Amino acid sequence: MTALNLMLMGLPGAGKGTQAERIVDQYHVPHISTGDIFRAAIKNETEMGLKAKAFIDRGELVPDEVTNGIVRDRLAEADTAQGFLLDGFPRNLAQAEALEKMGKELNRSLTAVINIHVDPDSLLERLTGRYICRNCGATYHKLFNPTKTDGTCDRCGGHEFYQREDDKPATVKNRLEVNLKMNTPLIDFYQQQNLLHEINGNQPIDDVFTDVQKILNDLRN
Template sequence: MRIVLVGPPGAGKGTQAKFLTENLSIPHISTGDLFRANISQGTDLGKQAKAYMDAGDLVPDEVTIGMAEDRMDAPDAADGFLLDGFPRNVGQAEALDAYLAAHGLKLDGVLDLEVPEDEVVRRIAGRRVCRKDSSHVFHVEHKKPKAEGVCDECGGELYQRADDAEDKVRNRLDVYHRETEPIIDYYKRQNLVVTISALGPVAEVTQRAMDALRREAA
C-alpha cells in the first residue's frame, strides 16, 4: 500500500506510523528522517537543506521533494510506503502525484487523523521532558511522574520544552491549518481521504486506521 498520513501536530502520527508500517510491512518515510539522513550522509540535497537551515530559512519544496523521491526509489519502498510529513502543502502533493504517475503508481489512501484543537494543546503543552535523557517523556495529566518535576527513570529534572508552550503550539496549529490542511481537500477531490478519530488508546486508533484503510483499498 502507498499511504499519506496527515493530521495536526499532537495527533500521534509518529506513533501510528510505527504500528501501521509494522502491520502493513512497508517503510515509514518521514520528513524528519529524510532531512537527518541526507544531512548526516552529506548528500547534495542534504548540503542544500543544511545551508538553508543554517541561514534560518525554510528549505525550498524542490529540495524536500527531491529527498522524498530518492527515498521512494529505494528497493524497500518498491511494494509501498507510508509518507509522514510529506506532502506538506498542495505544491508537494502535486509533485507526488507527478512522481507516482511517471512510475505507473498511485496512492491507495490518505489517512487523516482527526483531533480537536483543544486536545492537541493539552497533549503537547502538558508534556514534560527529562533534561538528562530526552527519551524520558511524561505528561501532567496522562503520565504523571511519581514526584512532581522529577524523572522516574533517572531522577533528572523534568521541564517543558520551549516549543511545547501553549502559544507555540497554537502557532504550529495555525501553520498546519494554513499550509497543510488544504492537501486534505486536494485529496478529497480524488476520493482518497479516510478520516478517523485519533482519540482513545493507541491500539484502538491503530485498529480504526487499519479498518479504514482496508475499506478504502477494497
C-alpha cells in the same frame, strides 16, 4: 494485491508517530520520513542532498524543488515497489501536485491518505500537560502521568516544577494554528481525489489502529 502507497496526516500530538510505527510493523512498508531522508541524502552526498545542504548551511529553507527531488529519489528505490508510508511530505499544495506527478512517472501513485483527526482543544490539553521537576528532571503529565501526591515529585520529593517553552499554552496554540493552516488545503485536495480517510484520534491508541487496519485491509484486498 494492491500496493499500500500511504500518506499520514495529523496535527502535532495526534499520535501520528505511534500509528506510523504500527503501520510499518504490521504491513512491512518502508517509513519515509522527510527528516530521515534529508539526513540520508546529505550524508550520502547525493546531488539533491548536496543542494539541500547548501541551503541548510546558509540557514535558509530548502526550496520545494529540492525537497521534491529528494522524495522522488527515495520513492524510486526498489523497497517502495510494494508500498510506502510518507510522513511529513507533502507540506503544501505545490508539493502535493509534484508528488502526484512523480507517483504517475514512477508507478507509485498514492493509494490512501490517512488523517488522524483530534480536535485542537484536546490537543492543546495533551501538549501543554507536560511538566518537569526542577530538582531531578523527572517528567510528568497532568492527564496521563501526574505525580502520586499533588505538587510533590515521586522521585525526589521536590516541590518545584516547570514547563519547557515548547510546552507552554501560547507556543503550542501557535504551533497548532500554523499546522492547521498548512493541512487544511491538503485535506481538501485529497478529499477531492477520494483518497482521504479520516480517523477519529480521540480514541485509545489501540482503537485508532483498529480503524487504520480496517481501511488498509479493505484497500489491500
